[in-house]
Each structure stands twice: as C-alpha cells, then as structure tokens.
Amino acid sequence: MGRVFLVELQSRSFYKCRFCHTHLAPSDNILSWSFNCRRGRAYLFSDVVNITLGHQEDKMMLSGLHTVEDIFCVCCGQILGWKYVAAHDRNQKYKEGKFVLESTAILIHFSNRWRIAEATEELNLDACAGSSDADTP
Ligand SMILES: [Zn+2]
DSSP, X not given: OOOOOXXXXXXXXXXXXXXXXXXXXXXXXXXXXXEEETTXXXXXXXXXXXXXXXEEEEEEETTEEEEEEEEEETTTOOEEEXXXXXXXXXXXXXXXXXXXXXXXXXXXXXXXXXXXXXXXXXXXXXXXXXXXXGGOO
8 A cells, every 4th residue: 555645734723534633624615514414413615635535426315316425534544424526406516526524523623823822912911901000009
C-alpha cells in the first residue's frame, strides 16, 4: 500500500474524523445542517478532504432516488457519510457533487489561535478595571 498524504486544514474551526481526528472540512463549507441519516443528524458540505469514495449505488431516500457513493476516512477507513453523484428529481439537483457527513462520525475542532485572541481581550478588561479604581474616594 502506498503512503497516504493528508490535507491539513488551516481554518479557525473545522470538522474532523471522530475516530482518528483526520481533518475533513472547514466549518465554512457547510451548506445545510438539516439533513438526516439512519443514525441521526447529518450535515451537507460543499467540499470534504482526506476521504475515499465507495462504489456508486442508486438509493431511494426521503427526498427521492439518488445515485450516491459512500464516504470513508482515508486514515482509519471508518464510514463517514455519502456523496451525491446524481439526483433524479429536478428539485434535488443542487445536491449533486456535494457531501454529507453524519454527526455521529465527526467532531468540530476550534484552533488554538482563536482561544489566544480571547485571552488577550480578558487582559485588556483587567487593565480598565484597574484604572477605574483611582476614582473611588
Ligand atoms: Zn478517521
């Protein structure tokens, strides 16, 4: 087996594999939170990285017949969701080429840079409190 090259996401918050923490998609790539799958909630993404795709299959879903491919984590092989290859109903065409990740298979990650920014703000507040002390008689 060849070497696996992983894409590392640089965005402030992103989704990663729940099982091996491989980066999957920036939060900005979410198109919809209101999808459902057999195991609960699922999210629609415009693009996802570090995945492999299964065989094409026609599946009858709540919104009609779709041609889909299962999505697997490139690192641990866990099934994460599916990709819409083709929608047979005209109203569902917007999903073609998009990815669905099941909420039970992913975790959200917030980068440390964001936390440092919050800490700096707290320090500034302390400085203001200190100077207002001088006004007390
Ligand atoms: Zn994984």
